Amino acid sequence: MDKLDLLLRSVQKPARYIGNEVNSIHKNKADVDFRMAMCFPDVYEVGMSHLGLKILYGVINEIDGMWCERVFCPHDDMEQKLKDNAMPLFALESGDPITHFDALGFTLQTEMSFTNVLNILELGHIPLKSEDRGEDMPFVIGGGPCAYNPEPVHSFFDMFNLGEGEEMLPNLLIKIRECKKKGLSRLDTLKECAKLDGIYVPSFYEVDYNDDGTIKGRRTLVPEAKDTITKQVVKDLSAMYYPDKFIVPFCEVVHDRAMLEVFRGCTRGCRFCQAGQLYRPIREKSVEALNEQAKKLISTTGYEEMSLTSLSTSDYTRLFELIDMLNSWCEKDMISLSLPSLRVDNFSMELMDRVQKVRKGGLTFAPEAGSQRMRDIINKNVTEEQLRNTCRIAFKGGWHTIKLYFMMGLPYETEEDVMGIGKLGYTVLEEYFKGIREGEYTKDGGVNIRLSVACFIPKPFTPFQWVGQDTKENLRKKQIALKGSVHSKKITVHYHDSDISVLEAVLARGDRRLAPVIETAFKNGCKMDNWDDHFKYDVWLDALEQHGLSKEFYANRVRDFDEILPWDFIDIGVSKAHLVREAKKSMEAATTADCRTRCQGCGADKLCGGYCHAKG
Amino acid sequence: MQKVRIYFTKTGRAKYISHLDLMRTFMRAIKRSGVKIKYTEGFNPHPHMVFGNPLSLGYESIAEICEVKLIDDVALKDVKDAINAQMPEGIEIRDVLPIKKELKQIGYCRYRITIEDKNAFSDNDVKSIVGLFSGDKLEIVKKSKSSEKTMDILPLIAEFDCALQEDKLVITAAVSFNTNISLNPDHILKAIAEKTDILSDEYYATFLKVATLDYELNDFR
Numbered sequence: 045m046d047k048l049d050l051l052l053r054s055v056q057k058p059a060r061y062i063g064n065e066v067n068s069i070h071k072n073k074a075d076v077d078f079r080m081a082m083c084f085p086d087v088y089e090v091g092m093s094h095l096g097l098k099i100l101y102g103v104i105n106e107i108d109g110m111w112c113e114r115v116f117c118p119h120d121d122m123e124q125k126l127k128d129n130a131m132p133l134f135a136l137e138s139g140d141p142i143t144h145f146d147a148l149g150f151t152l153q154t155e156m157s158f159t160n161v162l163n164i165l166e167l168g169h170i171p172l173k174s175e176d177r178g179e180d181m182p183f184v185i186g187g188g189p190c191a192y193n194p195e196p197v198h199s200f201f202d203m204f205n206l207g208e209g210e211e212m213l214p215n216l217l218i219k220i221r222e223c224k225k226k227g228l229s230r231l232d233t234l235k236e237c238a239k240l241d242g243i244y245v246p247s248f249y250e251v252d253y254n255d256d257g258t259i260k261g262r263r264t265l266v267p268e269a270k271d272t273i274t275k276q277v278v279k280d281l282s283a284m285y286y287p288d289k290f291i292v293p294f295c296e297v298v299h300d301r302a303m304l305e306v307f308r309g310c311t312r313g314c315r316f317c318q319a320g321q322l323y324r325p326i327r328e329k330s331v332e333a334l335n336e337q338a339k340k341l342i343s344t345t346g347y348e349e350m351s352l353t354s355l356s357t358s359d360y361t362r363l364f365e366l367i368d369m370l371n372s373w374c375e376k377d378m379i380s381l382s383l384p385s386l387r388v389d390n391f392s393m394e395l396m397d398r399v400q401k402v403r404k405g406g407l408t409f410a411p412e413a414g415s416q417r418m419r420d421i422i423n424k425n426v427t428e429e430q431l432r433n434t435c436r437i438a439f440k441g442g443w444h445t446i447k448l449y450f451m452m453g454l455p456y457e458t459e460e461d462v463m464g465i466g467k468l469g470y471t472v473l474e475e476y477f478k479g480i481r482e483g484e485y486t487k488d489g490g491v492n493i494r495l496s497v498a499c500f501i502p503k504p505f506t507p508f509q510w511v512g513q514d515t516k517e518n519l520r521k522k523q524i525a526l527k528g529s530v531h532s533k534k535i536t537v538h539y540h541d542s543d544i545s546v547l548e549a550v551l552a553r554g555d556r557r558l559a560p561v562i563e564t565a566f567k568n569g570c571k572m573d574n575w576d577d578h579f580k581y582d583v584w585l586d587a588l589e590q591h592g593l594s595k596e597f598y599a600n601r602v603r604d605f606d607e608i609l610p611w612d613f614i615d616i617g618v619s620k621a622h623l624v625r626e627a628k629k630s631m632e633a634a635t636t637a638d639c640r641t642r643c644q645g646c647g648a649d650k651l652c653g654g655y656c657h658a659k660g
Numbered sequence: 661m662q663k664v665r666i667y668f669t670k671t672g673r674a675k676y677i678s679h680l681d682l683m684r685t686f687m688r689a690i691k692r693s694g695v696k697i698k699y700t701e702g703f704n705p706h707p708h709m710v711f712g713n714p715l716s717l718g719y720e721s722i723a724e725i726c727e728v729k730l731i732d733d734v735a736l737k738d739v740k741d742a743i744n745a746q747m748p749e750g751i752e753i754r755d756v757l758p759i760k761k762e763l764k765q766i767g768y769c770r771y772r773i774t775i776e777d778k779n780a781f782s783d784n785d786v787k788s789i790v791g792l793f794s795g796d797k798l799e800i801v802k803k804s805k806s807s808e809k810t811m812d813i814l815p816l817i818a819e820f821d822c823a824l825q826e827d828k829l830v831i832t833a834a835v836s837f838n839t840n841i842s843l844n845p846d847h848i849l850k851a852i853a854e855k856t857d858i859l860s861d862e863y864y865a866t867f868l869k870v871a872t873l874d875y876e877l878n879d880f881r
Contacts, residue, residue, distance in 0.1 A: 050864070053718050058676040066689070066748045292688055294681045294748075346688030346746070348706075378699060 048139065051125045059295040060088035061122060063114075063136035067289040067344060069101075070137055071111040078221040079145045080104050081135045081182075083115040085152070085160035086574070091116045092291070093299035095353060096151055096188065100209050102287035107214055110221070113137040115148070117160050117572070118167070126167060133167035142168035147183045147220060149213070150201075152190035155551035156544065156574040158197055161186075162566040165200070172563060174202045174247055179230050183220060187213070189322060192275075193504040193611040196554035196562060198246035202234060206614060207242040207276030208308075210285045216243060238268040242276035244614070245269065251556050251610075257597055259555065259608040274615045277325070277651050281308060282333040288340035292347070301349035301382070302341045304334055306366070309648075310355040311639035311658045314412070315423045315630050316451065318503040319355055321618045324648035325656035326639065331366045338370055342379060350374070351382045352399075358383065358390050361657075367398045385410070388426045391434040396441055406445030406492070407438050413454060414464025420633040421456055423626070431468065432475045439479050445492040446472060452522050453500040453514030453545075455630065462522045466529040466537070469495050473534055493535045497526065499545035503552050504611045505618065507626035510603040513549040516542050543581040547573065549599035550588075555610040558598070561587045617648030661698065662730045666743070667755040671720040671868075674750025679714035682751075686726060689746035695739050698729035712763060712872065713837060716844060721869035723769070727759065760881060767875030768818050769837035771845045775829040777863040785829065785858045786822050792855055793820045793848075800851050813851060816843040818877055834873060 052058040082101055084091030091097055097114070104112035113135035118126060126133065132141040142148060142164075150161050162172055165184070171177050174184065186194060187205040194204045205213055219240060223233040238245045248269035252260040264271065278284045286305070293300060309326035310319070338350060350370070354360065370381060381399040388409045411426050413419045419426060435446055450465050476491045499519055502508045514522075519542045527537050551558065565580075565587040572578035588595055603609065605624055612620070622645065629636060636644055639658040649656040670682070677685065687707050690697055699705040712725035730739065736756045744753040775781075792798060797812045819834035835843040845867055853859045872880040 052676055057678070058717075059678060059681055062673040062676050064673055064749050066685075066746070292685075294677045294685060296681075296684075343692065346691035348687070348691070378705060 047129065047131065051122070051129060051131070055122045055125060056119065057295055060116075060293075061118070061136070062294075063139070065294055066292045068114075068137055068291050069105045069111070071105075073111075073138075076109055076111045078107075078110045078147075078217065078224070080110060080112040080147045080149060080217060081115050081142055081145045082112055082149045082151070083142070083161075083164050084117075085150055085157040085164060086117055086572075087119055088116045088293075089295070089297040092293045092297040094151070094153070095303050095305060096209070098287055098290050098303075099285070100149065100151075100213060101291070102289070103210055103214060103285045104217065106285070107218070110217065111137075113140075113145075115142055115164060115168075117164060123163075123167065132169050133164060142182065143170060143180075145182045146224065147185055147217060149185045149187065149205075151188040152186055152197070153188050154574060155190055155196075155548050157190075158551065158562050159566045159571040159573055161197065161200060162563065163571045166566075173199050175199070177202070177230070181230075183230075183233070185216070189318060190552075192318075192322060192614055192616065193552065193554070194244060194246065195251075195556045195610040196551050196558040198556050199559040199563075201246060203237055204244040204246070205242065206244055206273055208278045210278050212240075212242050212276045216240060235266060235268045238266070238270070241274060244273045249613075253557075259610060261608065262613060272613055272615050275322075275617060275651065277308075277327075277617070279327070279652050279655070281305075281327045281329045286337050288337070289344040290341060290347075292345050299351070300347075301351055302338070302345055302347040302379075303351050303353045304338055304341070305329070306334065306352050306354040306357055306360050307657070308354065309656075309658075311359060312356060312425070313423055313626070313636050313639065313644065313646075315421075315507040315626055316412070316454070316500060316503070318506050321505050321623075321646075322616055323355065324617055324646060325652050326658040327652070328360060328362075328657050331362050331369055334366055335369050339373070342374075342377070348378060349380050349382060351384055353384055356387065357385065358387050358395065364394070364398070367395075371398060388434050389430045391437060393437055393441055396437075406447050406494070407443045408447040408449065409434065410449040411468065412449065412451055413461065414450060414466070414468055415461045417633050418454060418457060418461040418464065420635050421630045422454055423630070423636055425635055425638070428468070428471060432471060435472045435475050436479055436484070439476055439491070440484050442485075444476075444489060445494070447494045447496060448472070450495060450497045451500040452497050452526070453519050455500075455508055455511040456633075457514070459522065459525060462526055463529055465495055465497060466526055466535075469493050469530060469535040469537075470532070473532060491534050494538065495530070495535065496538045496540075497523070498540045499542050501545055501549045501552055504609065505616055505623070507623045507630060509553065509609065509623065510605060510607075510627060512600040512602045513546070515600055516546055519545075541576060541579070544573070544576075544579055546595060546599055547579075547581065547584055550595050551598075553610070554598050557591070557593060561591050561593060564590055617646075617651040619647035622646040662733070663759055664728060664730055664736060664739070664756050665759050666726045666728065666740075666753060667757070668724050668726065668747075669720075669722040669752045669754060670715060670724050670750065671722065671752075672750040674748065675718055675720045677750075678717055679711070683709065683711065685748065685751065689748075690728070690743055692746040693742040695734070695742050696731040698731060710763070712766065713842065715869060716846070716867070719867040719869060722754070723869050723872045725763075725872065727763070757881070761874060764839065765874045766872055766880050767836070767838050768834040768873040768877060769869055770819065770832065770834045770871040770873060772868045772870050773831040773833070773845060773848065773865055774825075774868070775831070775849070775859070775863055775865045776827065777860050779860065780827045781824055781829045781858070783824065785856075786824055788856055788858060789822045789829075789831070789852055790820070792851065793817065793822075798851055798855075800847055800854060802847075813843060813847055816841065817848070832870075834877060837872075838875075 183202045186201040191204045250263045254260045307328040309324040412424045698708045710727040740756040798814045802811045816836040821832045
C-alpha cells in the first residue's frame with residue numbers, strides 16, 4: 045500500500061492524478077541531467093486542453109538528456125489530502141516533488157491564474173519570492189500572454205520568456221544547464237540568461253514612481269540587463285517543431301481532440317484584442333506540412349475529432365484546400381474536423397459542409413457590439429446585414445441554436461449601444477421567422493438565441509490600453525437595462541460576473557506595486573480566481589487597501605498617451621505609434637481595413653526581417 | 661464480420677480509470693491499432709463496443725470483458741497483439757476469442773479481497789469470519805440516498821473462503837454479478853466490520869476480480 049494510493053482512493057476522479065497516460069514521456073533518471081516541470085496554473089482538465097503545453101512538453105523532451113514533466117493545480121479535495129498527509133505537490137510522470145527539478149515553467153494564460161501560481165509554489169515547498177530562493181531551488185520561469193505585462197508578478201519569477209517557446213525555451217534551458225555544469229551561482233546564471241534575446245530577469249531592474257502613482261522611470265541594476273526586451277518569433281512555421289504525439293488523457297478534459305495550429309497572428313485589427321497584436325506578424329503553415337502533422341497526430345492518438353486552431357482559422361488563405369486535403373482521408377477514418385471559431389463575415393455552407401458535419405449543438409459568432417457605431421469604434425468590421433445573412437445560412441443548414449458574444453463597457457459606449465445588443469437578438473429572431481415564411485426551412489423544434497455579454501477589460505499592447513474600464517455601477521445598470529429590454533422566450537441574455545472583470549482589469553494593466561497585493565490576497569485564501577465558487581472579491585479589495593492602492597487607479601483611470609506604461613520596456617513588434625493611431629481613430633469611430641487589403645504599417649514585420657504573410 | 665470478445669486486465673494505477681474513461685481508452689487504442697471495428701449507424705456514429713458490467717472504481721481485475729465486431733478477416737492473435745500494443749500501463753489484453761457463451765449467461769464474479777490492519781489477524785479471526793458467512797442469514801443495512809433497507813447477503817454469495825496470509829486476511833468469494841442482482845463485495849467487508857470487532861477503523865482493503873463465472877460457477881468464456 046503506497047501513500048499515494050491511500051490519497052487516491054478518497055478523492056474525486058483520481059484518474060487525473062495518476063499520470064501514465066498514452067504518449068506521456070518517461071525517461072530514465074540516470075540518463076537525464078536536466079529536469080523541467082511545465083506547471084499549468086489550473087486544474088488537469090484545463091491544462092490538458094491547452095495546445096501550448098503540448099508543444100512545449102514535446103519540444104523540451106526532444107532535447108537529449110532533458111526530461112519535461114507536468115504539474116497541475118490539485119482540486120480542493122486532493123489539495124486538502126496532500127496537506128493532511130504532509131505530501132508536497134508532485135509532477136505526474138515521476139511522482140517527484142517539484143523541488144527536485146532544475147526549472148519550473150508557468151504559462152500565464154490569464155491574470156486570474158496568478159494566485160494559482162503561488163499555490164503551486166507553496167504546495168511544492170518553494171519560496172514564493174525569487175529573492176528568497178536558495179541555490180538548490182529550481183529556476184521559476186514565466187511565459188504566455190500575461191508575461192507581456194509581467195510586472196504585477198515580477199517578484200515571484202526568476203525570469204520571463206517573452207516570445208514563441210518552440211525555439212527560445214530550449215535555448216534558455218540549454219543555457220541554464222550549461223551554467224549548472226560550470227557550477228555558476230544562481231545570480232551568475234540569471235546574468236547569463238539575461239544576455240539571451242527575449243529573456244527578462246525582473247530582479248535586474250528597479251522602477252521609480254511619481255507622486256501621482258504613475259511611473260517615473262526604470263533603471264537597470266546590472267550591465268547584462270537590456271533596456272528593451274524584444275519578443276522572439278519563429279519565422280518559418282512549416283519547418284518549426286510540432287508534436288507528432290499528444291498525451292491522451294484518461295478522463296474527460298475540456299478539449300479532448302487532435303489540434304492543428306494553422307497560422308499565427310491575425311489581420312483583422314480589432315482594437316480590444318490583445319492576442320491579435322501579440323502574435324503578429326502573420327505567418328502561415330503550408331497545407332502540405334499541416335496534412336503531414338495531422339496524419340501523424342491521428343495515428344499516435346486515435347482521436348476521432350481534429351480542430352483547426354488559430355486566432356481566426358477561417359482567414360487562413362488556403363482554407364478550402366486544406367480542409368479538402370484532410371477530408372480526403374479523414375472521412376473514411378471517421379474523423380470529424382472542427383473550427384473553434386467562426387466569423388460573421390465569411391460564413392458559408394461550402395465551409396460548413398466540410399466541417400462540423402454533425403449538426404449538434406449551436407453555432408457561435410462574435411459581433412462583440414450592439415450598434416454599428418460601436419463596432420466601428422472597436423474595429424470589428426461586421427455589419428447587421430452580414431449577421432442576418434450568416435444566421436439565415438445557419439438556420440438553413442439545420443442549426444437552430446445561435447450564440448452571439450458581445451462585450452459591454454466598451455470605450456465611448458452609450459446606453460443606446462448596449463440596448464443595440466438586445467435589438468440584434470430580435471433582428472436574428474426576425475430573420476429566423478422570415479426564413480420559415482419564405483419556405484427555406486421548417487420550424488422543427490424552434491429557435492434558441494443566446495446573447496452572452498462579457499465586461500470589456502482594457503489590455504496592454506492594444507489600442508485600448510489607455511482607456512478606463514467602465515465602473516462596476518455603470519456595468520450593473522447596463523446589464524439590468526439590457527435584460528429588461530428582452531422579453532422573448534426565444535432569446536436569453538447571459539452575463540459574466542463583473543467583480544471578476546474588475547479584478548482582471550486591475551491586474552492586466554498593473555505595475556510592480558501589485559505583487560505584494562497578490563501575495564496578501566493569496567495568503568488570505570484567494571486562489572482559483574477564475575472560478576465563481578472560489579473568487580473572493582472582498583479579500584482582494586482588502587488586500588489592495590492594505591497596501592494603499594486603489595482599484596480605480598488601475599482599472600478605471602484614463603492614461604495619457606505619453607504616460608510610461610509598466611510594459612513599455614517590451615517590444616512586441618507592433619509599434620506604440622501604430623497603437624496610438626488606432627486609438628485616435630477609434631475616437632472618431634473610424635475603421636481600419638484588414639491587413640490583407642492594405643498593410644497598416646504596424647511594425648511587427650521587422651521581427652521577421654520585413655516579412656509578414658499578409659503583405660502578400 | 662465477426663463478433664469477438666476481448667478479455668483484459670485492469671490493474672495497478674489503471675484501477676483509478678472510471679468506466680467511461682475506460683470506454684474512451686479502448687476506443688482510441690483500437691483506432692490506433694488499425695484494427696477495424698464496426699461503428700453504429702445514424703447521425704453520430706461511434707465504435708460499437710459492449711462492455712461487461714462496470715467494475716467499481718478502485719478495484720483491480722484480471723477478468724474484464726469487451727465485445728466488438730471485427731470488419732476484416734484477421735487472425736485473432738494478430739488482433740490481440742495489435743490492440744495490446746496500444747494499451748496504457750495497467751490494461752493488458754489477455755485474449756481475443758470468438759464468442760461461445762452470451763453475456764447474459766454471466767452469473768457471478770469471484771473476488772479476492774486482501775485486508776491489512778494495524779493489528780495482526782489470528783486464526784480465531786478467520787474462524788469467526790467463516791462462521792459469519794456460513795450461518796442461515798447475514799443481514800446488513802443498505803443505505804441509499806432516499807432510504808435504508810436491510811438485505812440478506814448470504815444468498816448472493818455462492819462461494820466463500822477466508823485464510824491468513826502472513827499478516828493479511830485473504831477472502832475469496834464468488835458474489836452475484838448479473839442483470840438481476842449484483843452484490844458489491846464491499847458489503848462483505850461492511851458485514852465483518854458491523855457484526856464483529858475484528859477490524860479497526862483504519863483497515864485497508866484491496867479488491868481484485870479474479871474470474872467471471874456463469875450461473876454454474878464455471879469460468880465464463
